[in-house]
Amino acid sequence: MTCRVCHSQMAAKTITVDLRIGDKLLVVEGVPAKVCDHCGEKVFTPAVTRKLQNLAKRRRKPPRILKVPVFSLQKGAA
Numbered sequence: 001m002t003c004r005v006c007h008s009q010m011a012a013k014t015i016t017v018d019l020r021i022g023d024k025l026l027v028v029e030g031v032p033a034k035v036c037d038h039c040g041e042k043v044f045t046p047a048v049t050r051k052l053q054n055l056a057k058r059r060r061k062p063p064r065i066l067k068v069p070v071f072s073l074q075k076g077a078a
């Protein structure tokens with residue numbers, strides 16, 4: 001499979017995906033995807049996309065919680 005952005009070869013990998021839904025940030029580990037080594041473009045199969053959407057919708061209790069630091073370049077001294 002070639003990348004639709006830069007037409008390099010894509011490799012099958014298991015990655016961590018962050019999904020942003022409104023002001024919620026979900027992190028999903030162990031996601032199978034094709035990843036472009038050149039530009040980082042990611043492609044998911046329709047089945048994986050559906051699972052990610054379901055996770056976002058169902059709001060099941062996750063196995064663990066990450067604390068995510070949030071920075072801004074707009075306020076204060078950067």
Ligand SMILES: [Zn+2]
Pocket residue numbers: 003004005006007008036037038039040041
């Ligand atoms: Zn690419």
